[in-house]
Amino acid sequence: MFAALCFNFDNTLCDLWRSERQVLSQCELGNIAPASLAKQLVTYKSRGLVYQQSAHEYISDAFKHCLPIADHRTLTEQYLAAFGQTCVLQPYCEAVLAQLAQHVPLYLISNGLANYQRQRINNSGIAQYFEEVVVSGDVGVAKPQRRIFDLALTPNNLPRQHVLHIGSSLGCDYLVAKQAGVQFCYVNQLGYRHLAEVDYEVRALSELSALADYLAEVNSGLSAG
Secondary structure, X not given: XXXXXXXXXXXXXXXXXXXXXXXXXXXOOOOOOHHHHHHHHHHHHOOOOOOOOOHHHHHHHHHHHHOXXXXXXXXXXXXXXXXXXXXXXXXXXXXXXXXXXXXXXXXEEEOOOOOHHHHHHHHHOOHHHOOEEEEHHHHOOOOOOOHHHHHHHHHHOOOHHHEEEEEOOHHHHHHHHHXXXXXXXXXXXXXXOOOOOOOEEEOOHHHHHHHHHHHHHHHHHHHHO
């Protein structure tokens, strides 16, 4: 039985590449295809968020890396104007969260830019399912540092061995789960081969409906007992 479920946001609940592409389609890119640049930005961001930077500094650095000749200041302003308002959710995301939230507390622990990441989460429509949302840019610590988990779990007296973290990154979510002493479910949407000793693995969020069914059955048994 799980006392709580923790979720990662980007690339787990949110389709980051499609979200980036949608944001970039609102920017003046000239002959550059939004889809191509979106892939570059996703790769850049996967290296880790420098949360000490301001949003403008971080995004400007990203554009300097991906588009050395571009007007970085204008692009950064256009990008950030759209970024906080844009989030494309993964298929079945909201339905699965609604199912799970009926049976166990849900928490969201996300690396992301201060203010903007929380805007994206709120605008996605799924914030209502979480007991608490912790964003690295707001608290000054990021995954895979375990302290970001402590901020959510310790005040709520959640027993670590009965907490399951659900994420899409072995280099971030898996590591922080192990360091924080919680179980880990790998959302391996692309079917990557790996050697990590994960506790659970799914290929799509829709598979978590089985977990909701299990929790419902356990809760029913406890009530009957």
